[in-house]
Amino acid sequence: MEQYSLILKLGKLLRSGEISCTELTQKFLSAAEKENKRLNAFVKLTPETALKTAAEVDRKLAAKEELPPLAGIPMTLKDNISTNGMETTCCSKILKGYVPIYDATVWKILKEQHAVLLGKANMDEFAMGSSCETSCFGGAKNPHNTQRVAGGSSGGAACAVAGNLAAFSLGSDTGGSIRQPASFCGIVGLKPTYGAVSRYGLIAYASSFDQIGPLTQSVADSALVYDAIAKYDPMDSTSSKKALPAFSSLGKDIRGIKIGVPKEYLEGIREDVKSALQSALKVYESLGAEIVEFSMPSIKYSLPVYYILACAEASSNLGRYDGIRYGYRTDHYADRNEMICKTRSEGFGAEVKRRILLGTYVLSSGYYDAFYKKAQNLRGTLIKAFEDAFAHCDVIAAPTVPMTAFPLNFTARDAVETYLTDICTVPVNIAGLPGISVPCGFGSDSMPVGLQLIGARFSEPALLNTAFQYEQAARSDVFRAVETGVAL
Amino acid sequence: MNYELVCGLETHVELSTKTKIFCSCSTKFGGEPNTHCCPICIGLPGTLPKLNKAVVEYAVMAGLATNCKISPVSKMDRKNYVYPDLSKAYQISQYDMPLCRNGWVELSSGRRIRLNRIHIEEDAGKLVHDRGNTFVDYNRGGVPLIEIVTEPDLRSIAEVQEYVEKLQMILRYIGVSDCKMQEGSLRCDVNVSVRPAGQEPFGTRAEIKNMNSFAHMAKAIEYEYDRQVDLLMSGEKVVQETRRYDESSGCTEGMRGKEDADDYRYFREPDLVTILVSDEMRETIQKRMPEDPQKRIQRFLSEYQLPEADARLLIEHRRIADYFEAAAKGTKNPRTAANCILGQIFARLGTEAEKEQFNVTVSPENLHALILLLDTGKIRMNLVKSTLEKMLDSGKPASDFLSEKDLAGISADDLKAICEKAISDNERAAADYRAGKEKALKAILGSVMKATRGRANPQETEKLLADIIRR
Numbered sequence: 028m029e030q031y032s033l034i035l036k037l038g039k040l041l042r043s044g045e046i047s048c049t050e051l052t053q054k055f056l057s058a059a060e061k062e063n064k065r066l067n068a069f070v071k072l073t074p075e076t077a078l079k080t081a082a083e084v085d086r087k088l089a090a091k092e093e094l095p096p097l098a099g100i101p102m103t104l105k106d107n108i109s110t111n112g113m114e115t116t117c118c119s120k121i122l123k124g125y126v127p128i129y130d131a132t133v134w135k136i137l138k139e140q141h142a143v144l145l146g147k148a149n150m151d152e153f154a155m156g157s158s159c160e161t162s163c164f165g166g167a168k169n170p171h172n173t174q175r176v177a178g179g180s181s182g183g184a185a186c187a188v189a190g191n192l193a194a195f196s197l198g199s200d201t202g203g204s205i206r207q208p209a210s211f212c213g214i215v216g217l218k219p220t221y222g223a224v225s226r227y228g229l230i231a232y233a234s235s236f237d238q239i240g241p242l243t244q245s246v247a248d249s250a251l252v253y254d255a256i257a258k259y260d261p262m263d264s265t266s267s268k269k270a271l272p273a274f275s276s277l278g279k280d281i282r283g284i285k286i287g288v289p290k291e292y293l294e295g296i297r298e299d300v301k302s303a304l305q306s307a308l309k310v311y312e313s314l315g316a317e318i319v320e321f322s323m324p325s326i327k328y329s330l331p332v333y334y335i336l337a338c339a340e341a342s343s344n345l346g347r348y349d350g351i352r353y354g355y356r357t358d359h360y361a362d363r364n365e366m367i368c369k370t371r372s373e374g375f376g377a378e379v380k381r382r383i384l385l386g387t388y389v390l391s392s393g394y395y396d397a398f399y400k401k402a403q404n405l406r407g408t409l410i411k412a413f414e415d416a417f418a419h420c421d422v423i424a425a426p427t428v429p430m431t432a433f434p435l436n437f438t439a440r441d442a443v444e445t446y447l448t449d450i451c452t453v454p455v456n457i458a459g460l461p462g463i464s465v466p467c468g469f470g471s472d473s474m475p476v477g478l479q480l481i482g483a484r485f486s487e488p489a490l491l492n493t494a495f496q497y498e499q500a501a502r503s504d505v506f507r508a509v510e511t512g513v514a515l
Numbered sequence: 516m517n518y519e520l521v522c523g524l525e526t527h528v529e530l531s532t533k534t535k536i537f538c539s540c541s542t543k544f545g546g547e548p549n550t551h552c553c554p555i556c557i558g559l560p561g562t563l564p565k566l567n568k569a570v571v572e573y574a575v576m577a578g579l580a581t582n583c584k585i586s587p588v589s590k591m592d593r594k595n596y597v598y599p600d601l602s603k604a605y606q607i608s609q610y611d612m613p614l615c616r617n618g619w620v621e622l623s624s625g626r627r628i629r630l631n632r633i634h635i636e637e638d639a640g641k642l643v644h645d646r647g648n649t650f651v652d653y654n655r656g657g658v659p660l661i662e663i664v665t666e667p668d669l670r671s672i673a674e675v676q677e678y679v680e681k682l683q684m685i686l687r688y689i690g691v692s693d694c695k696m697q698e699g700s701l702r703c704d705v706n707v708s709v710r711p712a713g714q715e716p717f718g719t720r721a722e723i724k725n726m727n728s729f730a731h732m733a734k735a736i737e738y739e740y741d742r743q744v745d746l747l748m749s750g751e752k753v754v755q756e757t758r759r760y761d762e763s764s765g766c767t768e769g770m771r772g773k774e775d776a777d778d779y780r781y782f783r784e785p786d787l788v789t790i791l792v793s794d795e796m797r798e799t800i801q802k803r804m805p806e807d808p809q810k811r812i813q814r815f816l817s818e819y820q821l822p823e824a825d826a827r828l829l830i831e832h833r834r835i836a837d838y839f840e841a842a843a844k845g846t847k848n849p850r851t852a853a854n855c856i857l858g859q860i861f862a863r864l865g866t867e868a869e870k871e872q873f874n875v876t877v878s879p880e881n882l883h884a885l886i887l888l889l890d891t892g893k894i895r896m897n898l899v900k901s902t903l904e905k906m907l908d909s910g911k912p913a914s915d916f917l918s919e920k921d922l923a924g925i926s927a928d929d930l931k932a933i934c935e936k937a938i939s940d941n942e943r944a945a946a947d948y949r950a951g952k953e954k955a956l957k958a959i960l961g962s963v964m965k966a967t968r969g970r971a972n973p974q975e976t977e978k979l980l981a982d983i984i985r986r
Contacts, residue, residue: 109561122560129554131561230560235785263563264788340785343595346604347558351651363649367597390595390780399782 031245031502033194034100034252036515041088041099048088048099052081052143055101058513059145059192065173068186070106070118070164072146077101080143087141096251098141103187103196106147107154108239109228110134117230118162119152121374125354131228132260133197133239140255145193149183152376153345154204154232156180157445158438161378166435169212170509171474175432178208184242185212191512195252196242201232202333203427203452205240206464210427210477213466213507215498216242217249217491220484221459222267224253225260231344233337235265236456246465246495250274253487269485276488277495282315284493287420291326292451296429303468303476303505304426310501311424316493319420325412326454328405333453334446335389335402342386348374381442406457413458417483422493426451427464427477451479461487465494468505475507517712518744522675522705522736523667523720526682527660528692529638529700530573536637536659537564537607544698548643548652556657558602563786566591570659571614571790573691574635575800577661578615580689580807581630581682585797589614591635591784596777599651600640608636608662610781614790620665620685622677629666636660661691667706667717672733679703679729687871688808688833696727703732707739709747718743719753723760723767735760739767805833819849828857834873841879846886851899855882859903876910877903885913895969925970930963933971934979937962945984956980 029035040046056074063069084099104110107117109127116122130138137144151161159182160166167182169175170190177186181198185208188196198205200218209216217240224239231237241252250273257270288308293301308318350356350370357369375383389398416423429448438445455462460481467478478497482490498506535542538555555562578585592610613634619627640656642649663682669675683694683701694701708720721739726732738760743753758767806814808830815826815836829839839856843849860877864870885902888894894902894917905916925933937959938945947955956977963976 107561109559115560117560125560127554127559127561129559129562227563228561231786233785262565264565264786339782343593343605343780343782346595346597347560347602349597349599349604351599352557352602353559363599387780390782392778392780395780395782 029247031498032247032251033244033515034096034248037100037194038096038098040515041084042094044088048081048084048143049078051099052077052101052145054513055145055192059187062190062192062511065168066170066177066186066190066192067149067165067167068177068183068190068192069103069146070116070149070162070183071114073113073144076113077143077145080141084141084143095140095255097137097255099143100194101143101145102137103145103148103184103193104134105150105181105184105196105198107150107199107230107232108134108197109230110144110147113147115147115230116163117153118150118164119375119379120163120355121348121370122230122354123163127228129228132225132262133256134228136256136258137197145187148181148187148196148198150198151180151182151204152379153230153341154180154199154201154237155341155378155382156438157203157207157448158433159183159186159208160436160438161376163376168435169432169474170511171213171507172432175434175474176211176437178211178428178432180204180208181216181242182208185209185214185216188212188242188244189214190509191514194243195248197239197252197256198242199229199232199237199239200452200456201236201238201337202449202456205242206427206452206462206477206479207449209242209464210466210475210479211432213475214242214244215246215249215463215465215494216240217253217463217487218455218461219253219257219487220267220270220461221456222265223257223270223461223485223487225256225258225263225266227260227262231340233340234344235340236333236337238456246463246491246498247274247277249463250277250491250495253491257487267485271485271488273488273491276492279492280315281311281493281496283317284422285317285319285420286311286493287319287321287416287423289323289326289416289423289425290320291323292425295450296426297431297470299470299472300426300428300430300476303470304424304478307467307478307497307501307505308424310497314496314500318424321416321419323412323416325405325408328409329454329457330446330450332402332405332409332457333449334385335398336406336457338382338386339390339399340386342383342390345375345379345383350374378442409454410458413454413460413483421482422490423481425479425481427479428452431470431472431474431476455481460484461490463490463494465498466506467497467501469507516748518709518740518747519712519714520671520736520740521667521708521710521717521720522669524663524665524669524675524678524706525704526663526679527702527704528577528663528682528686528694530570530659530661531690531692532567532569532573532659534567534569535657536567536570536635537657540657542658544700546654548650549654551654552656556602557653564607564784566787566790567659570635571792572800573659574614574633574661575792575797576689576804577663577686577691578618578633579797579801579804580685581615581618581620581633581663583615583618583630583633585792586612586614586616587792587794588612589790589792591787591790592781593784594636594779594781596779598639599649600642600653600656602640602653602656606637606639607784607787609634614792620678620681622674622681626668626674628668628674628678631664631666633661633663636662667708667720672736675705675732675736676729679732684808684831689805690833696729699727702727705732705736707736707743708753709740709743718747719755721753721755721767722757724757724770726760731760731762734765735767738765742767808833811836819843819853821850821853825853825857829853832871832873835870838873838875838879842882842886844883846883847890848886851889851896852882852886855885855899855903859900859907863907875907877906881906881912888913888917892972897969925967930967930971930976930979931983933963933966934959934976934983937966938980938983948981948984956984
């Protein structure tokens, strides 16, 4: 279990007294400060809070207090997770200067565990994008090659972990925003079952799709973070009591499990990505798993369903940014209406505007039935298709992204072309399922490729164990550590 | 040609739950601006609504009290529109699956005004204009509302008024709202159309928004009726639109044209789960509901033998009816209890508001104790009145004002002695009685009552006197 777990390794170092939490935090802070100019993973560093927590952890360690696994572990939060007293912007000009007066539930939990927050991580504006480049702070770069993007929308969160600038990050995944950058950056990213982790304090993009989850260097680390944050929260009506701890399931034999591979997921996939996937499936066969190819024709509806429903919800969720109560307000205006119009025109970036317009359109009277209602019905069809699939297999395997990390400025060229690259990740969000991306090798451009595993609702223990077994068997062939950042 | 008035009402009623519909802030009216607020009800980014169960229960009570079917499954929707008093730029409401459907409210004529639906939603904050500046106060934002929608069943201003009064009475009675029009806890949108008398199809309607007093509502409907009739008589058409009533001119005026008609882009609120009202929950609420006021009147007539007019007065406010029952239950003189309330107690409550509050110094238990003294013959009616006055003045129980002697009654031996003395003092009257003059006994009785200061029971005493004289 402990072999690849950075969190357990750091925990041991702290508990043995080999390094103090303050020293460890300082190491990460100075690395972050140095590397951030190059990688742009953080939009804000929070050294004061970090060192304060570290000092407290050191006191507790000195007093031989029992500490939870995440105590003293340096980490980041995506900048759409509300932090009381710390600016939270969603990397949008419209929220510049907005300082929440309450904590997101996940941050509250991590605070109670004494996790050390290094700073807020870069992201696509309001989590809308696949490259992190719609951020008003500019995009995060890929630590494996800074001419490539870190991915998105949780680009900064992935970049920080892959670049050894944080032991773990919390990101959010609405259509692939945790798994895709994890895949691009060669790390592990878990999108939990919808309802497993509280959304309270996560600034909404698309409420029925959004889910917070971990980005880590290993499956065990994702399990540890998942176990900490997957708690029922009365503040979130869609949160569930069904989530089960995952870490204790790691290591279980997977002989005889059935891994389903829907052939629709393999259409239009770049050849080098496909062959990385096929090698991964071979590893599973060698572990005694049975690979079952099958067809899920309704997968083809995923992209339109996702973009219609997510944009519809976004158009409503983003209506509140009017410059009246918080955030950015335009300088010159004659009256209230002009103030709201100019604030929104100047405050939102092009991608966000595109999705607000699309969402407003599909909900408008006269178009509702043709778009929103139809998409809602097809969402039901897709949910049913996955239920049927899980009657025949334990886990579904697919690529995370049809390609490796985009070159810089690639996504700005064609919005629809970019949307198409979400094809493998959105079905999971549509159906509210858990999905994980684990590194499974490299493309012909020597950039990391991700293997995506999908489970039935609340099957995280089995899903993470399936990923864990692969990692144990193939880690040295498929994972490449980046040289920069904190070396331990 | 004669035109018939056709009205339908959409009534917004603030529920009197302690906390708001989606957070735990107070719903109290007034308060310094933005002091009954939290991250949720000011819609800060990342916050989520959490449905207050009491709101569902109150709305179900309102539905049951107005004969509605309660939906076992309903949901919340977002109604999107931009206005500074709406902090999220959408109102969480119910669109196509309201909590209650198909009810009715009966008017005194026996006509039933059908209710199409009752749904729950959140109120918005309000704009405050001050010296050229506009401020927003979100205290009211998130206060729970029910919207009660009638079918176009109302045919006169009097019916509209009676319907609203009836609704107020019912909702106050079951305790779900104080229904104060002047404080805005009950507001009406009135849909008005006209049609030639005898014609089946309805005319085109205009909706007059936000009526907050009976007087304005009556004037607005009257104006709107005349306006529409004039239009039709002169061969023009009524346009379907939203209109505003201008209090100073007494006129209604169009608020916006058709081209910029609202499109609220309703869709299901993804942050809330389906609302389920099980049979069990509905029955529990039903059991907890106070008795239907109409049925209660009937029961007051039969159980307490009250005159109907008295029963109606007592029922009007639930607190008074409850007070009466607590005082009258188990006594032989429920009518005395009613008279005490309607006479002496009401005399001290000047306004309707005071009656509704019914803050009375005498507890129903103390009034009950006073009536019991009457029941057991320990005191007489004249003493009830004067004692109650003293109780009302001081808030103290009856026992504080009645002397030992007042309450002691008269022992049989004492009464016999007093009677014997009275007979010997009135020899002539006794002789007359012996001679067959029944009335002569009254004179002797009078002197006994005088001697006992009214404490003796006249019937018993008369019998005793007759016995002694005959012996």
